[in-house]
Amino acid sequence: MCGIAGLIHRGRSSNVGAEMTAMLLALKHRGPDSTGFAVYGEPSEGDYIMRIKVAEQEEMAKGHGIEAQVEERIGAVEACLAEHGATVKAKEHATAYALRYIIGHDGDTEDMARRIEEIEGAEILSLGNALELIKDLGDATVVSEQYGLGVFQGTHAIGHTRMATESDVDIRSAHPYWAFPYNDVAIVHNGQITNYWTMRRVMERRGHRFLSDCDSELLAVYTADNLAGGVSLEESMRRSIGEIDGVFTYLVATRDQLGMAKDSMAAKPMVLYESEDLIALASEEVSIRAILPQEIDTTDPYDAEVRVWQV
Amino acid sequence: MAGLSHEERARDMGLTTEQLTGRTQQVFFEPEEAENFTYPWAPEVDFNKRTEVDADAMTTTEVNSKIRALMKEGHGSIVIRNPRGMHGLGVGILSRLNLIFEGSLGYFAVGLIDGPNVRISGRVGWSCAENMMAGTVLIEKNAGSTFGAAIRGGDLVCRGSVGSRTGIDMKGGTIIVGGDTGMLSGFMMQRGRMVVCGNAGKDLGDSMYDGTIYIGGEIKSLGVDAVPAELTDLDRAWLTRKLTLYGLLPEQGVDRFQKIVAGKQLWNYDNLEPLEKKLIL
Numbered sequence: 001m002c003g004i005a006g007l008i009h010r011g012r013s014s015n016v017g018a019e020m021t022a023m024l025l026a027l028k029h030r031g032p033d034s035t036g037f038a039v040y041g042e043p044s045e046g047d048y049i050m051r052i053k054v055a056e057q058e059e060m061a062k063g064h065g066i067e068a069q070v071e072e073r074i075g076a077v078e079a080c081l082a083e084h085g086a087t088v089k090a091k092e093h094a095t096a097y098a099l100r101y102i103i104g105h106d107g108d109t110e111d112m113a114r115r116i117e118e119i120e121g122a123e124i125l126s127l128g129n130a131l132e133l134i135k136d137l138g139d140a141t142v143v144s145e146q147y148g149l150g151v152f153q154g155t156h157a158i159g160h161t162r163m164a165t166e167s168d169v170d171i172r173s174a175h176p177y178w179a180f181p182y183n184d185v186a187i188v189h190n191g192q193i194t195n196y197w198t199m200r201r202v203m204e205r206r207g208h209r210f211l212s213d214c215d216s217e218l219l220a221v222y223t224a225d226n227l228a229g230g231v232s233l234e235e236s237m238r239r240s241i242g243e244i245d246g247v248f249t250y251l252v253a254t255r256d257q258l259g260m261a262k263d264s265m266a267a268k269p270m271v272l273y274e275s276e277d278l279i280a281l282a283s284e285e286v287s288i289r290a291i292l293p294q295e296i297d298t299t300d301p302y303d304a305e306v307r308v309w310q311v
Numbered sequence: 312m313a314g315l316s317h318e319e320r321a322r323d324m325g326l327t328t329e330q331l332t333g334r335t336q337q338v339f340f341e342p343e344e345a346e347n348f349t350y351p352w353a354p355e356v357d358f359n360k361r362t363e364v365d366a367d368a369m370t371t372t373e374v375n376s377k378i379r380a381l382m383k384e385g386h387g388s389i390v391i392r393n394p395r396g397m398h399g400l401g402v403g404i405l406s407r408l409n410l411i412f413e414g415s416l417g418y419f420a421v422g423l424i425d426g427p428n429v430r431i432s433g434r435v436g437w438s439c440a441e442n443m444m445a446g447t448v449l450i451e452k453n454a455g456s457t458f459g460a461a462i463r464g465g466d467l468v469c470r471g472s473v474g475s476r477t478g479i480d481m482k483g484g485t486i487i488v489g490g491d492t493g494m495l496s497g498f499m500m501q502r503g504r505m506v507v508c509g510n511a512g513k514d515l516g517d518s519m520y521d522g523t524i525y526i527g528g529e530i531k532s533l534g535v536d537a538v539p540a541e542l543t544d545l546d547r548a549w550l551t552r553k554l555t556l557y558g559l560l561p562e563q564g565v566d567r568f569q570k571i572v573a574g575k576q577l578w579n580y581d582n583l584e585p586l587e588k589k590l591i592l
Contacts, residue, residue, distance in 0.1 A: 266456065266475040266494055269437055285396035285436050285455075286417050293395065295414060298434055300455050300474040302512060303494045 002175075002190045003027030003161040004270075005282040006251045007291070008258050008311055012277070013042065017144065017152025020159045022290040023282055024140035030190075030283060031163030034174035035143040036135030038186035038253055040311075041154040043130040047089060048103050048183070051125040051133050052077065052116070055097040056170050059121075069121070070097055076119045081105075084112040094147045098125075098136070110181035114209075123172060123211055128184030130154075130255045135174040156311050158253045160188040167214040176253075177220035180209065182227050184255040189216035190283055191248030191268045199244065219250050234308040237261040241304045251281070259308040266303035273298045279309055356387035356407050366400075367393040374400055382408060398436070401429060418455075421448055424465075437474070440467045443484065449557065456493065459486040462503065468557050475512065478505045481522065489559050495534065497524045497571070506550065506568075508559055516571045524571040525550060527561060538574035546570060 005023040007016060016039050024035055041049075054073040059066050077099075081088060086105035093099055105112070113124050126133030134147045140161065144150055160175035167173040179185035193199070196215040199222065204210065208221045222244065226236035233252060237259050240250075247267035252259045260281060262270060272281045273288050273296055280288045285298060301307065362381055366374045374391060378401065381389050388409040394400055398417035401410055401424070408427035412420075415433030425444040434452035443462040449470075456474030459467045464484040472490030476498055483503040494512035497505055500519040510528035517534020524537075525546070533539075547565050554560040561567075 269455065271436070271455070284398075284417055285415055285434065286398065289396040289415070293393075295433055297452055298415070299453055299472065300493075303475060 003030035003283045004188045006158045008156040008279040016154040016157040017149035020157040021144040023287045024159045026287040026290040031161040033164045033169045034162045036160045038176040039157040040130045050101040053098045126178045131184040172212045173214040179220040179224040187220045189250040193246040195245040237306045264304045358387035361388035363390040519573045525568045536574045540570045540572045
């Protein structure tokens with residue numbers, strides 16, 4: 001059991017960091033292992049925002065000279081950026097092992113990202129003009145405070161509280177997943193994918209990379225594969241209903257869209273609120289109530305239902 | 312024996328393969344039957360003794376404990392304001408009570424109740440009124456999946472639409488939905504009646520053992536062993552009375568309703584004992 005949530009402010013920015021924190025905190029009982037956010041700010045044309053981690057939280061606690069290794073890895077990441085002609089315009093340490101870079105770059109970001117991820121311990125959490133992907137161990141308040149999300153202004157967001165069932169409790173297996181190499185595409189998932197290994201082998205034969213053993217990562221890779229083939233987000237999500245086995249409800253966010261898909265057994269919950277200027281959806285009503293305390297009308301999407309909203 | 316058909320083998324062994332076809336297709340009942348919403352031994356309360364509770368800063372446990380404390384003080388009408396979609400509110404109430412929620416509730420709302428009249432002005436999450444035994448529950452807006460799972464009695468009414476697996480394993484009572492219902496509604500239903508004024512999703516009444524489902528709109532597909540049956544005058548009279556009671560009677564009446572019952576053709580409806588099955592198989 002995990003909790004997922006999504007939020008769109010149409011035509012305006014809002015404090016989506018604090019709002020998603022409240023929504024995910026209300027879902028804490030669905031999964032206390034880790035919390036993740038994919039928040040979308042105003043797109044910065046020409047510059048990229050890169051969120052990266054160079055170690056797991058657990059590694060930091062073990063010692064064994066990890067601090068020195070982390071510094072080495074950060075140096076290697078920055079050297080790789082320079083090699084690819086990227087200029088670091090800003091650099092922030094969110095934690096000792098997680099960094100946020102603003103980089104100027106007009107080359108191939110995919111090749112650069114692949115090279116960076118060859119560095120031991122390095123994992124790009126997100127790369128894009130608008131997306132900032134933050135995930136770590138702990139509940140929504142802990143992660144939000146740690147990464148300063150309380151003041152984040154943006155148009156839309158998705159988030160996840162994780163109850164680890166089929167892979168480790170670590171940042172690598174936490175959601176959201178970035179749909180590498182597609183800038184600004186992120187995914188959160190609640191459920192179990194039963195043809196994970198079969199589909200993973202299919203995707204790996206097509207050249208896609210997996211960084212974890214978490215079945216949810218398949219949805220990110222699957223979406224990236226479809227996008228690479230020129231398939232629209234909505235069509236990709238429709239295809240997933242027939243091609244992905246298991247019980248699932250998942251959300252995908254891009255720079256200007258937010259989509260929801262529910263499996264053909266309708267086994268995983270989703271509650272939806274829609275108005276002219278706000279869309280909020282979550283695994284439970286209580287999460288929507290965290291940002292909309294007034295009386296509202298909500299609905300439950302049915303089996304095999306796919307919805308995609310423009311931001 | 313090997314060359315014989317299943318039926319021939321059974322007959323030669325002195326067994327019978329009579330199929331209990333259509334046993335429930337004509338059920339006689341009293342359309343004005345008494346509802347028996349509360350048991351005669353349920354404690355008397357003073358419905359005129361009314362109080363209100365603001366749940367805005369309270370936990371589920373605190374709200375439920377407060378309801379019990381107020382009932383002990385003799386309150387027969389309790390209004391809960393600002394329930395904020397909390398889970399598990401109003402559960403396990405086993406006596407007469409008018410309980411009003413002004414707002415929406417989360418999962419497992421008013422489960423395991425036996426007698427109260429509950430009114431919810433908002434919506435409810437999954438598994439509302441699970442295992443309800445008696446009483447009435449009226450929801451003004453929508454409801455989530457597994458609405459009325461395994462209920463045994465009483466009236467459970469949602470004026471809006473409900474999610475999937477409505478009335479799964481229901482063993483009695485009545486579920487009424489003003490809007491649509493999702494897939495697998497009435498799955499493994501054993502007894503009772505379900506009325507949906509709108510449309511039903513796929514696999515309606517799948518593997519139902521007994522009971523009756525009435526659908527006012529379109530049915531996406533019937534489940535295994537769910538079959539249409541004739542809508543009788545008794546059905547019409549009962550539907551008219553019941554839907555009128557909750558203000559859900561369609562303008563055009565109930566003639567368009569389709570009636571779905573168990574075909575009783577599944578393996579568990581043959582009349583062979585397990586040992587006999589083994590011998591044949």
